[in-house]
Amino acid sequence: MELDSYQPGNIIYTDLYSLKTTDGVTTAIIAGHPTQRGYKNADGENSRYKLITGFLGIATKIVIAVDQDNHCLRRIHHNTSLATTFSGLCASRGYQVKMVHRTMQSELFRLAMA
Numbered sequence: 001m002e003l004d005s006y007q008p009g010n011i012i013y014t015d016l017y018s019l020k021t022t023d024g025v026t027t028a029i030i031a032g033h034p035t036q037r038g039y040k041n042a043d044g045e046n047s048r049y050k051l052i053t054g055f056l057g058i059a060t061k062i063v064i065a066v067d068q069d070n071h072c073l074r075r076i077h078h079n080t081s082l083a084t085t086f087s088g089l090c091a092s093r094g095y096q097v098k099m100v101h102r103t104m105q106s107e108l109f110r111l112a113m114a
Contacts, residue, residue: 005060006078012063014052018045019065019076030063031076031083039070039091040083047083049074 004010010021018032031047038048050069057063063076064086072088 002055002057004078005057012055012057014055014065016052017049019052019055019063029081030078031065031081037069039067041074041085041090042083044081047074047076047081 001011001013004012004021007021007023010023012019012021012030014020015034017037018034019030021028021030029045031044032049032052033045033047036048037050039050040046040048042048049065049067051067053066053068055063055065057078061078063078065074065076067074067090070090071093072090073086074083074090075086076083
């Protein structure tokens with residue numbers, strides 16, 4: 001949970017498949033669907049996430065979410081609820097650089113973590 005800088009007085013939280021904002025009385029979905037998993041860049045409840053394990057508001061109108069099982073970071077524009085890929089190749093594992101026999105090689109990420 002964190003304070004919602006786009007809607008002062010609200011907090012943002014996740015139910016693992018969607019991001020929501022609440023003032024303690026009313027709750028609204030910012031992005032994702034509470035019961036439908038997957039991967040889809042879209043607006044509002046039309047966007048899909050496999051497992052949101054963390055998020056961070058980086059600007060008044062932008063939230064970055066860790067979509068762990070899709071192996072990427074997603075950018076959500078709070079005012080339009082549009083979800084797009086921020087980093088990584090969603091639905092495909094990324095890479096990790098490691099030293100092997102004094103040379104750098106890449107290998108797949110095992111999972112994204114918040």
